[in-house]
Amino acid sequence: MKFTQLCYLPVWYLKNVIFRKHGPLQTVLFVTDYCNLKCKHCFEMGHQCKEMKSIDKIREELIYAHSMGSRFLDLEGGEPTIYRYTDENGRTYDINDVIALAKECGFNSVTITTNAQMPFEWVKADFVWVSLDGFREYHDAVRGEGAFAKLEENIRRYHELAKDEKGRPRRLGANIAVNNINKDSVRDTLMYVKDSPYLDSIAVNFHTPYPGTEELMLSMEDRCRIIDEVIELKKAGCPVQNSVSGLKIMKRRGFKKNCWISNFIITDGTRFRACPGETLGICDDCGFCMAGEMYAVMHLKPDTLIAGMKLRL
Ligand SMILES: C[S@@+](CC[C@H](N)C(=O)[O-])C[C@H]1O[C@@H](n2cnc3c(N)ncnc32)[C@H](O)[C@@H]1O
Incomplete structure (x- = not known):
């Protein structure tokens, strides 16, 4: 991120948090x-396998999100790396065209989450997360037989083939969603x-x-126990992206959410000013730790601000 782009953050904070003009800083685009x-x-x-959004629709949505103040984009699906759209002139667009379009529209950074079931070293996002829902058989129990082996092969390829502008291997992050299937694998996954x-x-x-998917949700007791374990592992040197302040807040059911920081545009084009979980009435049980991180950012917790900067820079 350039210095001028970095300067946008305090300006955004002043306008949206101090003067309460609530608008998004990040857009999640399916x-x-x-x-x-x-x-x-x-x-x-x-995973309905019905819709590839047209590139014109995506352009319109990016312009709209940018005009609302958003500068960070996270591309989601479905599986975003299999995005292909062919227009009336026969030109086919893939996820790199969407990333290039987002940069043209003024987004500072574009991230993507992939299941890593196919090679993805060609993806030009600023940061890639691979979904890793447990170690070996735990990951496969959530995602299907053989998914872990394919992930391992494709993250190795990414490391060997995807280079940054200085020729170094590009950074690659993992993302785990802890549930009743993989809760006993958290320590092994973090150590992995x-x-x-x-x-x-x-x-x-x-x-x-x-x-x-309600039956996969952890009890609050399990969630708190696992958070303590994650904090302990982080303090012992495991590279956990979450901040300790953000994790601690996730132990409190029903804390005040600031999910207007991200707007969501889903695959059918519906635009939400905040997380769509709000319309489903599941916010109190939300497991996305970004909610805890946002709460901690709003309260200017230094460890959370540093964790956020580390990720974005
Ligand atoms: C919906 S997936 C789409 C991107 C890609 N196909 C993948 O699997 O990573 C994005 C992320 O949401 C997570 N996710 C899906 N359902 C979830 C749920 N019910 N609770 C928490 N995270 C969930 C996935 O584990 C994944 O990391």
């Missing part, structure tokens, strides 16, 4: 609902990331009970 997996914890809309030559950090999230 580009497709096509997916090559059918994970047990995923919402139904995540710590020892991995290919992954440099892991973001910890908890299951969010989308309709049809």
